[in-house]
Amino acid sequence: MLEQIINCQNKRTPSPQCQRPILYTNYASESSWRVRIALEWKGIDYETRYINLATGEHLTEAYSEINPCRQLPCLITKTGKIITQSIAIIEYLEATYPERPIFPKSPLLKAEALSVALNIACDIQPLQAERVLNCLEIGGELRQQFCRRMLEIGLQGLESRLEKISGTYCIGEHITIADFCLVPMVFTARKKHNIDLKPYPYITKIRNTLMTLPEFRKSHPFNQPDCPQDKKEPVS
Amino acid sequence: MLEQIINCQNKRTPSPQCQRPILYTNYASESSWRVRIALEWKGIDYETRYINLATGEHLTEAYSEINPCRQLPCLITKTGKIITQSIAIIEYLEATYPERPIFPKSPLLKAEALSVALNIACDIQPLQAERVLNCLEIGGELRQQFCRRMLEIGLQGLESRLEKISGTYCIGEHITIADFCLVPMVFTARKKHNIDLKPYPYITKIRNTLMTLPEFRKSHPFNQPDCPQDKKEPVS
Numbered sequence: 050m051l052e053q054i055i056n057c058q059n060k061r062t063p064s065p066q067c068q069r070p071i072l073y074t075n076y077a078s079e080s081s082w083r084v085r086i087a088l089e090w091k092g093i094d095y096e097t098r099y100i101n102l103a104t105g106e107h108l109t110e111a112y113s114e115i116n117p118c119r120q121l122p123c124l125i126t127k128t129g130k131i132i133t134q135s136i137a138i139i140e141y142l143e144a145t146y147p148e149r150p151i152f153p154k155s156p157l158l159k160a161e162a163l164s165v166a167l168n169i170a171c172d173i174q175p176l177q178a179e180r181v182l183n184c185l186e187i188g189g190e191l192r193q194q195f196c197r198r199m200l201e202i203g204l205q206g207l208e209s210r211l212e213k214i215s216g217t218y219c220i221g222e223h224i225t226i227a228d229f230c231l232v233p234m235v236f237t238a239r240k241k242h243n244i245d246l247k248p249y250p251y252i253t254k255i256r257n258t259l260m261t262l263p264e265f266r267k268s269h270p271f272n273q274p275d276c277p278q279d280k281k282e283p284v285s
Numbered sequence: 286m287l288e289q290i291i292n293c294q295n296k297r298t299p300s301p302q303c304q305r306p307i308l309y310t311n312y313a314s315e316s317s318w319r320v321r322i323a324l325e326w327k328g329i330d331y332e333t334r335y336i337n338l339a340t341g342e343h344l345t346e347a348y349s350e351i352n353p354c355r356q357l358p359c360l361i362t363k364t365g366k367i368i369t370q371s372i373a374i375i376e377y378l379e380a381t382y383p384e385r386p387i388f389p390k391s392p393l394l395k396a397e398a399l400s401v402a403l404n405i406a407c408d409i410q411p412l413q414a415e416r417v418l419n420c421l422e423i424g425g426e427l428r429q430q431f432c433r434r435m436l437e438i439g440l441q442g443l444e445s446r447l448e449k450i451s452g453t454y455c456i457g458e459h460i461t462i463a464d465f466c467l468v469p470m471v472f473t474a475r476k477k478h479n480i481d482l483k484p485y486p487y488i489t490k491i492r493n494t495l496m497t498l499p500e501f502r503k504s505h506p507f508n509q510p511d512c513p514q515d516k517k518e519p520v521s
Contacts, residue, residue: 118408141395144392145392156381160373161373167370184438206356210353
């Protein structure tokens with residue numbers, strides 16, 4: 050399957066395999082979930098390729114031909130071009146599928162939405178990522194301490210920001226890229242690192258509201274076909 | 286000074302203090318340098334407020350009124366609005382000062398440029414940041430090992446990407462936000478963490494070309510007024 054995609058990507062004209070965009074994803078990848086929400090939000094018909102992070106499929110030479118950084122997610126466009134980095138993918142989807150905008154039109158509000166998204170993507174997510182924590186050759190207890198400390202600092206800053214700028218959603222009354230990053234981040238913090246969200250009422254309220262929406266539920270890790278049965282829980 | 290700015294920010298109409306944008310910066314902040322390059326590139330007349338990271342000025346209550354995440358950089362717009370996160374600030378500058386574009390017009394090339402910038406901002410920079418490394422309560426040797434390992438993984442991925450997509454600059458022949466992120470990242474890797482760049486010829490070549498340009502030199506850490514004399518070296 051990977052070879053087919055690489056061939057497809059190298060062709061100058063779209064091949065039959067590339068009539069729909071293709072998302073490389075894994076149920077447990079926080080940043081892949083951001084893009085799954087965006088694809089659902091825009092109502093884009095897309096194909097899925099599941100990369101098994103548990104067996105290290107993202108580290109294979111075949112996958113590194115697609116993404117040399119060996120990370121998820123990765124989008125193959127309808128014309129066979131590769132885009133990596135979740136926020137770059139979401140900006141591309143916004144530019145090419147303008148219905149149901151993900152960014153406010155005002156440059157200032159757009160900057161606000163992007164800033165919250167980056168706050169999560171640069172300051173919080175990398176410090177709870179398995180690839181990073183696995184490089185910490187320290188015992189389980191210290192590793193967990195580091196991870197929780199970094200998460201607490203990140204969540205405190207984000208909570209203070211949302212106290213000032215949020216409404217029903219992160220940026221007032223409009224759903225934006227900030228919300229697409231918030232929900233997956235909270236999932237990782239709670240499910241992987243047992244972070245108690247009680248000290249963060251704004252984050253909790255916005256996350257709970259968003260989780261009533263079909264785009265966020267359908268794209269949820271537990272609703273993905275590659276999520277092992279023994280990992281699944283009811284989505285709440 | 287911080288109080289003046291907060292007052293200014295809370296006013297509905299621009300105050301006299303806000304006739305020019307104001308950048309909160311520190312010579313040693315990698316992400317602040319990205320924004321300094323963008324401001325120079327656009328030829329924007331701006332004011333500077335130096336936040337002393339060494340004395341923890343970014344952690345004070347006064348600064349947290351401006352940026353609850355207590356990080357640099359932070360831009361106060363001409364109308365007194367606050368924007369945080371370097372990439373969000375640069376996108377805002379692009380939207381409001383369109384001369385000398387920093388992003389390609391094509392959505393696909395724009396995604397490519399943004400993806401390289403995010404590759405640096407999400408995957409490399411956070412793992413060489415003092416605020417993160419300081420939370421690692423492990424001896425100097427282990428801390429350095431972790432930092433170097435994470436940097437090597439990040440630089441290898443970036444080098445492979447640039448081998449495929451770069452020209453004179455990161456994205457072919459046009460200077461973009463990707464270049465604004467590359468140069469500061471290389472500075473931190475070399476000067477703070479003694480990373481040898483020989484294994485990364487594409488990164489090195491592009492960085493060296495960019496460092497001949499006045500926008501990158503003027504904004505360089507060693508050319509900032511808040512850089513202590515004993516830290517300064519000739520810019521090369």
